[in-house]
Amino acid sequence: MLEMSHLRVVYGSGSDAVEAIGDLTLSVAEGEFVCVVGPSGCGKSTMLRCLAGLMSPTSGEASLDGERIAGPPERMALVFQQYGRSLFPWMTVRANVEIPLRAKGLSAADRTSLVEETVGAVGLADSLDRYPWQLSGGMQQRVAIARALAYQPEVLMMDEPFASVDAQTRADLEDLLLRIWAEFRVTVLFVTHDVDESVYLGDRVAVLSKSPSRVSQEVVVDLPRPRDQLTTKADPLFSDLRTRVLRSIRQEPRSPAPLIER
Amino acid sequence: MKWRGVLADVARFGVFLLLWQLAAMALDSAFLPPLGEVFRAFADSFIFERIWSDVVPSIGRMAAGYALAAAVGVGAGLMIGSNWVVRRTTGPVTEFLRAIPPPALLPFAMLVFGFGLSMKVFVIAIGCVWPILLNTVDGVRGADPMFNEVARVYRLDSRSRLRRVVIPAAAPQIAVGLRASLSIALILMVISEMVASTNGLGYFVLQAQRTFRLDDMWAGILMLGIVGFALNAVFVAGERRVLAWHRGMRAASDASAEPMEAVSA
Numbered sequence: 001m002l003e004m005s006h007l008r009v010v011y012g013s014g015s016d017a018v019e020a021i022g023d024l025t026l027s028v029a030e031g032e033f034v035c036v037v038g039p040s041g042c043g044k045s046t047m048l049r050c051l052a053g054l055m056s057p058t059s060g061e062a063s064l065d066g067e068r069i070a071g072p073p074e075r076m077a078l079v080f081q082q083y084g085r086s087l088f089p090w091m092t093v094r095a096n097v098e099i100p101l102r103a104k105g106l107s108a109a110d111r112t113s114l115v116e117e118t119v120g121a122v123g124l125a126d127s128l129d130r131y132p133w134q135l136s137g138g139m140q141q142r143v144a145i146a147r148a149l150a151y152q153p154e155v156l157m158m159d160e161p162f163a164s165v166d167a168q169t170r171a172d173l174e175d176l177l178l179r180i181w182a183e184f185r186v187t188v189l190f191v192t193h194d195v196d197e198s199v200y201l202g203d204r205v206a207v208l209s210k211s212p213s214r215v216s217q218e219v220v221v222d223l224p225r226p227r228d229q230l231t232t233k234a235d236p237l238f239s240d241l242r243t244r245v246l247r248s249i250r251q252e253p254r255s256p257a258p259l260i261e262r
Numbered sequence: 263m264k265w266r267g268v269l270a271d272v273a274r275f276g277v278f279l280l281l282w283q284l285a286a287m288a289l290d291s292a293f294l295p296p297l298g299e300v301f302r303a304f305a306d307s308f309i310f311e312r313i314w315s316d317v318v319p320s321i322g323r324m325a326a327g328y329a330l331a332a333a334v335g336v337g338a339g340l341m342i343g344s345n346w347v348v349r350r351t352t353g354p355v356t357e358f359l360r361a362i363p364p365p366a367l368l369p370f371a372m373l374v375f376g377f378g379l380s381m382k383v384f385v386i387a388i389g390c391v392w393p394i395l396l397n398t399v400d401g402v403r404g405a406d407p408m409f410n411e412v413a414r415v416y417r418l419d420s421r422s423r424l425r426r427v428v429i430p431a432a433a434p435q436i437a438v439g440l441r442a443s444l445s446i447a448l449i450l451m452v453i454s455e456m457v458a459s460t461n462g463l464g465y466f467v468l469q470a471q472r473t474f475r476l477d478d479m480w481a482g483i484l485m486l487g488i489v490g491f492a493l494n495a496v497f498v499a500g501e502r503r504v505l506a507w508h509r510g511m512r513a514a515s516d517a518s519a520e521p522m523e524a525v526s527a
Contacts, residue, residue: 078415
């Protein structure tokens with residue numbers, strides 16, 4: 001349903017040109033939970049920006065349901081890493097979640113019920129009339145997830161959404177996300193730099209190489225669901241898989257070629 | 263707690279009045295009449311005879327000029343701020359125009375508009391528009407680009423993007439400009455009335471001085487001080503209401519500044 005074929009992104013031109021994405025081909029099936037991991041600076045965010053229609057690739061294409069992505073698609077929502085900046089501080093939680101629905105042209109009654117359903121699903125029904133800056137980081141990110149869900153996307157993309165919260169909150173948010181994914185039946189593309197997180201969450205993990213990036217390996221995660229922070233992570237299969245993903249990241253030859261060998 | 267602060271301010275103001283009175287007694291000068299005479303003149307003039315003939319017209323002119331400047335300044339500022347090409351084109355011109363002291367335009371304004379209301383409104387507006395315009399431009403440009411990305415991802419149309427994202431994001435900076443212009447409006451109101459008017463507070467102060475009614479002159483100055491103080495107080499109260507989110511957000515980020523910084527670094 002979500003496809004990238006030979007995606008290539010070059011920033012700048014001439015001698016200053018930086019090739020962020022080399023040749024990226026990846027597809028995500030309907031209902032699937034795919035994680036993308038890679039070293040920092042490997043073009044993960046650039047990839048998401050292309051998929052979200054915020055920028056166009058230099059060559060190759062991204063498509064959703066066979067339609068080429070030229071601008072932000074209606075059936076796609078994006079959760080940013082910087083929760084503190086992606087929510088509007090002049091709006092209450094309710095208004096933040098509601099504003100994309102206004103843009104969609106939903107009636108007031110539909111908007112209210114969607115807002116209350118999704119904010120309730122992330123456990124913040126009591127905070128509907130509070131402002132984002134009155135909430136903790138983890139709560140703010142839950143609001144951002146509720147906003148994305150209320151938008152009723154077919155594809156939910158997340159850009160290192162839990163990278164800036166503490167470990168305990170992160171584990172809670174991961175489980176919340178898995179619950180929501182099962183309940184709302186969305187397709188998820190989840191970008192992270194955390195190998196454990198990718199294996200714990202995903203049906204499949206795509207490992208990106210250093211920039212100019214391409215998919216260096218895809219690992220199918222056949223861990224049983226529902227997953228659990230304790231039992232899943234204690235499963236020998238879990239450590240097998242994380243070792244495979246980790247090795248794939250480590251073995252990836254550094255580019256450009258090491259200077260020492262000159 | 264709050265009342266104690268107000269009382270302390272009143273007491274400080276009382277000390278100021280006391281010093282004035284002492285200075286007036288010590289100098290025994292016609293130029294600095296004792297407070298009692300100033301207050302008597304103030305009561306004679308402004309309770310309530312000249313409220314309608316001078317104070318209200320002054321405030322009316324000021325309000326008209328200020329409102330015009332706010333509408334033009336915010337409107338043009340939003341346009342310039344959100345459009346790179348317009349900004350590059352207008353940048354040097356606005357920088358130059360704002361550098362011209364507005365009273366320098368008085369002769370021109372009198373030539374074109376005569377001595378009536380429109381001349382004063384023009385002068386007040388032209389002086390007030392620059393801080394509002396430039397702050398609006400800065401507010402739009404300085405807004406977090408992330409807000410715009412969120413608006414694009416969730417496909418807000420340009421109208422609601424402007425109304426619900428661009429304007430609120432720039433609002434704190436716009437308020438800075440509006441507040442700076444408020445005192446400029448008062449100054450230009452007085453100047454324009456001193457130069458060409460047959461009523462108004464500026465006219466009253468100058469006329470009193472020319473006819474050696476120095477107690478009236480001081481009463482007029484006192485009234486101008488009160489008007490300026492009251493307008494500022496009203497503005498601040500309005501700003502607190504409208505931008506409550508901004509104060510709250512700043513207080514929240516000050517309280518947690520260190521951990522927030524550590525996380526985002």
